[in-house]
Amino acid sequence: MTAPRARPPAPPRVGFVSLGCPKALVDSEQILTRLKAEGYAIAPTYEGAELVVVNTCGFIDSAVAESLDAIGEALGRNGKVIVTGCLGAKDGGGFVREMHPKVLAVTGPHATAEVMAEVHRHLPKPHDPFGDLVPPQGIKLTPGHYAYLKISEGCNHRCTFCIIPSMRGDLVSRPIGDVLAEARNLLRAGVRELLVVSQDTSAYGVDVRHRTGFVDGRPVRTHMTELARELDRLAREHGAWARLHYVYPYPHVDEVIGLMADDVSAGGLVPYLDVPFQHASPRILRLMKRPAAPERVLERVRAWRREKPQLAIRSTFIAGFPGETDAEFDELLAFLDEAQLDRVGCFAYSPVDGAAANALPDPVDPEVREERRARFMQAQAAISAARLAAKVGTTIHAMVDATRATGRGRSRRTVAIARSAADAPEIDGVVRIEDGEGLAPGDVVRVTVTGSDAHDLDARRSPA
Ligand code: SF4
Numbered sequence: 001m002t003a004p005r006a007r008p009p010a011p012p013r014v015g016f017v018s019l020g021c022p023k024a025l026v027d028s029e030q031i032l033t034r035l036k037a038e039g040y041a042i043a044p045t046y047e048g049a050e051l052v053v054v055n056t057c058g059f060i061d062s063a064v065a066e067s068l069d070a071i072g073e074a075l076g077r078n079g080k081v082i083v084t085g086c087l088g089a090k091d092g093g094g095f096v097r098e099m100h101p102k103v104l105a106v107t108g109p110h111a112t113a114e115v116m117a118e119v120h121r122h123l124p125k126p127h128d129p130f131g132d133l134v135p136p137q138g139i140k141l142t143p144g145h146y147a148y149l150k151i152s153e154g155c156n157h158r159c160t161f162c163i164i165p166s167m168r169g170d171l172v173s174r175p176i177g178d179v180l181a182e183a184r185n186l187l188r189a190g191v192r193e194l195l196v197v198s199q200d201t202s203a204y205g206v207d208v209r210h211r212t213g214f215v216d217g218r219p220v221r222t223h224m225t226e227l228a229r230e231l232d233r234l235a236r237e238h239g240a241w242a243r244l245h246y247v248y249p250y251p252h253v254d255e256v257i258g259l260m261a262d263d264v265s266a267g268g269l270v271p272y273l274d275v276p277f278q279h280a281s282p283r284i285l286r287l288m289k290r291p292a293a294p295e296r297v298l299e300r301v302r303a304w305r306r307e308k309p310q311l312a313i314r315s316t317f318i319a320g321f322p323g324e325t326d327a328e329f330d331e332l333l334a335f336l337d338e339a340q341l342d343r344v345g346c347f348a349y350s351p352v353d354g355a356a357a358n359a360l361p362d363p364v365d366p367e368v369r370e371e372r373r374a375r376f377m378q379a380q381a382a383i384s385a386a387r388l389a390a391k392v393g394t395t396i397h398a399m400v401d402a403t404r405a406t407g408r409g410r411s412r413r414t415v416a417i418a419r420s421a422a423d424a425p426e427i428d429g430v431v432r433i434e435d436g437e438g439l440a441p442g443d444v445v446r447v448t449v450t451g452s453d454a455h456d457l458d459a460r461r462s463p464a
Contacts, residue, residue: 010041011039011040011041012040012041012050012051012123012124013040013041013042013043013048013049013050014035014040014041014042014043014049014050014051014052014053014119014123015042015043015044015045015046015048015049015051015052015053015074015078016028016031016032016035016042016052016053016055017052017053017054017055017070017074018055018141019054019055019056019057019063019066019067019070019085020055020056020057020059020063020067020085020086021057021059022148022150022195022197022245023109023148023150023153023197023198023199024055024056024057024085024086024109025141025142025148026148026149026150026197027055027084027085027109027110027111027112028055028141029138029140029141029148030112030138031053031055031084031112031115031116032138032141033138034112034116035116035119038116040119040123046073046074046077046078047077047078049078050080050123051078051080051081051082051104051119051122051123052074052078052080052081052082053081053082053083053084053115053119054067054070054071054074054081054082054083054084054085055084055085056070056071056083056084056085056086056087056088056096057085057086057087058085058086058087058089058090058163058167059086059163059164059352060347060350060352061350061351061352061353062350063087064087064353067085067087068087068096068099068100071083071096071099071100071103072100075100075102075103079102080104080122080123081100081102081103081104082103082104082105082106082107082115082118082119082122083096083100083103083105083106083107084106084107084108084109084111084114084115085108085109086108086109086164086167086168088106088107088108088109088111089108089109089166089167089168090167090353090354093106093107093108104118104122105118105121105122108167108168109153109167109168110153110168138185140186140191142425143401143402143441144190144191144441144442145190145191145192145193145399145401145441145442146191146192146193146194146195146425146442147186147191147193147194147195148194148195148197149179149182149183149186149194149195149196149197150174150197150198151173151174151179151196151197151198151201151204151227152171152172152173152174152198152199152200152201152203152204152207153168153169153171153172153174153198153199154168154169154170154171154172154199155168155170155171155199155200155203156170156171156200156203156206156207157199157200157289157290158289158356159278159288159289159290160287160288160289160355160356160357160360161288161318161321161349161352161355161357162352162355163352163353163354163355164199166354168199170207171199171200171203171206171207172207173204173205173206173207173208173222175213175222176205176213176215176220176221176222176226176227176230177213177214177215177220179227180215180220180227180230180231180234181215183231183234183242184234187234187235187237187238187240188238190442191240192239192240192241192399192442192444193240193241193242193243193399193425194231194235194240194241194242194243195243195245195424195425196227196231196242196243196244196245197245197246198245198246199246200246200248201224201244201245201246201247201248202224202247202248202249202250202252202253203224203248203250204222204223204224204227205221205222205223205224205227208222210222210223215230223252224247224252224253224256225252225255225256225259228242228244228256228259228269229259231269232259232260232261232268232269235267235268235269236261236266236267236268237267238267239266239267239444240267241264241267241268241269241270241399241421241444242268242269242270243269243270243272243274243424244256244269244272244273244274245274245424246274246276247273247274247275248275248276248291249275249297249300253273253300254300254303254304256269257271257273257304257307257308257311258307258308260272260308260311261421262308262310264397264421264444265397265444265446270421271308271310271311271312271421271422272311272312272313272314272421272422272424273304273311273312273313273314274314274315274424275313275314275315276315276316277297277315277316277317277335278290278316278317278318279317279318279321279332280294280297280331280332280334280335280336281294281324281328281331281332282294283323283328284321284323284324284328284332287321287322287323287357287360288318288321288357289356294331294335297339298335298338298339301313301339310421310422312342312343312421312422312423313339313341313342313343314341314342314343314344314345314424314427314428315341315343315344315345316344316345316346316347317332317336317344317345317346317347317376318346318347318348318349319332319346319347319348319349319369319372319373319376320348320349320364320366320368320369320370320372320373321349321357321364322349322357322358322360322361322362322363322364323360323361323362323363323364324349324364324372329372332376333375333376333379336376336379336380336383337379337383340383340387341380341383342384342387342422343384343422343423343427343428343429344376344377344380344384345427346373346376346377346380347373348366348369348370348372348373349364349369351363381454381455382454384429384454384455385452385453385454388429388452388453388454388455388456388457389452391449391452391457392449392450392451392452392457393448393449394448394449395446395447395448395449395462396420396421396431396446396447396449396459397420397421397444397445397446397447398418398419398420398431398433398444398445398447398459399418399419399442399443399444400416400417400418400433400436400439400440400441400442400443400444400445401417401418401419401425401430401441402416402417402441403415403416403417403436403439403440403441404417413434413435413436413437414435414436414437414438414439415432415433415434415436416432416433416436416439416445417430417431417432417433418430418431418432418433418439418445418447418459419431420457428455429455429456429457430456430457431447431449431456431457431458431459432456432457432458432459433445433447433459433460433461434450434458434459434460435460435461445461446461446462446463446464447459447460447461447462448460448461448462
């Protein structure tokens with residue numbers, strides 16, 4: 001008679017709270033991937049976990065408050081908490097420890113190894129790891145059909161309103177071979193859209209002097225244009241989309257425009273650029289410590305559109321920066337009118353603890369900041385509405401994100417919520433496909449645009 005085989009021990013359970021931007025999300029995915037690879041289970045509730053990791057954001061005051069609340073809630077409902085992420089870097093971890101002295105450990109962003117070391121210390125890893133439970137693409141927090149691809153960490157700029165460089169350090173580019181291997185794994189696992197993120201995508205490889213890496217045995221430079229070319233090729237091989245975020249308008253970006261797909265139905269790099277302009281007044285841009293040549297920027301935008309008329313440009317701006325006069329705000333509105341951007345986000349300036357801009361003279365009254373932000377967004381809504389109205393009657397391709405049933409009985413039907421190549425997930429508009437029966441997330445369909453509003457399109461499927 002053989003002795004019954006011992007059952008493997010139940011895996012230790014870790015709870016996870018992920019806050020912040022897509023870069024933080026990628027950090028969360030990497031930590032979750034390591035946890036699963038080592039045999040930890042991810043608990044969906046605080047009470048069901050033996051320890052909780054909170055990945056924080058420290059970008060603006062509201063994000064700091066949200067992060068502190070999340071830590072407090074995890075401490076209250078679980079008690080064993082490890083803090084990571086941007087807020088953890090503040091004062092070398094001192095800020096979080098001061099607010100929540102009971103946390104077990106605090107690390108900064110992009111610190112998978114440190115977080116795992118703390119997890120091992122406070123909840124020792126299981127003897128029998130189930131590494132084979134982890135899919136090759138790792139654990140993704142985004143819906144299965146799109147994924148963020150982080151190409152670098154940190155930033156060499158020193159914008160006066162931002163404390164990211166003090167939290168995340170100078171630019172560190174990931175090896176191009178690693179980035180493309182991850183991209184390939186994601187695509188093979190069924191991801192239909194890759195979203196390239198970083199603090200400054202155009203600067204990719206500057207820190208390593210664009211050294212040559214290897215991709216499938218081929219030499220490839222660590223450079224944004226090479227990365228874009230390789231991603232375009234990979235995406236086309238899989239009929240998937242690749243999209244570039246946080247692109248600064250350096251001259252070499254012009255080369256990337258030529259790589260963008262004219263027909264996105266076959267996949268590839270989509271004609272879309274997310275370029276954070278922040279302002280248009282040369283004096284305010286200098287105070288922000290950002291390149292100050294709005295005229296050249298406009299020329300470049302016009303040249304890009306001449307080359308790729310379907311190019312969609314998204315940007316972000318700050319209204320009410322310290323010292324911004326009425327005339328300078330009007331310059332910003334005039335720039336917006338001239339640039340006719342497709343998608344725009346605008347923040348009312350919010351002083352971030354530790355940012356150099358806090359010391360600038362002539363702060364703008366908070367009510368005026370908010371009023372300028374609202375005026376700016378109103379102006380953009382009119383631009384966006386006109387640009388979208390011009391698409392009514394045209395045929396475009398859209399990727400489905402979700403479907404939902406509407407109506408009852410015989411009038412019951414399925415509407416698909418999709419995006420065109422001009423829309424990034426979560427931040428831009430949607431395409432509502434009225435006849436969405438049979439569609440699934442990740443499907444790319446040909447549709448005719450039937451209506452529009454300030455942000456979104458309505459459409460019906462059209463024969464291929
Ligand atoms: S480019 Fe400026 S705003 Fe962006 S992360 Fe770097 S310092 Fe911050």
